[in-house]
Amino acid sequence: MASADTVSTILARRSVRVYEPTPIPDDDLRVILEAARQAPSAANRQPLHFVVVRDPEQKRRVADAAAQQHWMARAGAIVVAAGFPARSAKWYAVDAAIALQNLILAATSLGYGTCWVGAFTEAAIKEIVGLPEEARVVALTPVGHPAERPAARPRKSIAELFSLDRYGEDPARALHL
Secondary structure, eight states, X not given: OOOHHHHHXXXXXXXXXXXXXXXXXXXXXXXXXXXXXXXXOGGGOOOEEEEEEOSHHHHHHHHHHTTTOGGGGGSSEEEEEEEOTTTOTTTHHHHHXXXXXXXXXXXXXXXXXXXXXXXXXXXXXXXXXXXXXXXXXXXXXXXXXXXXXXXXXXXXXXXXXXXXSSTTOOHHHHHTO
């Protein structure tokens, strides 16, 4: 059963786009990366790799290659999540996404802000961070001290997202939601 802390962290997570330009202590970064490392993967193949970008010029270049989203460069780090199709052709992107979600939730639990970024020029990101040709960039996230606390965004209803036993069967009635 999930602890109240786990659920609180999940519910507290927000997409943060304004950061204080301060570094992340190494001890905190180790905890955040360890959470990603512990993520499950199909057949435990772990077909992924993360590049943690801390150098200010490198962060600026990554932000440029991420659809000119310059706000990212103010964060203490930008994490590039990559997968390797040759290691798990069907699941590499899912495995990388699961690990990145672990990383995001760990960062949230420590008080850091993150933002899933899917808009980027893959070839440029790969060149900037030195990923090999066979790697595929799945997503990016800045990690840093938030300078804003965004409100929760609207979510679809339970009935729009879930079914009970068969598609279209409203779970709210049976589960008293």
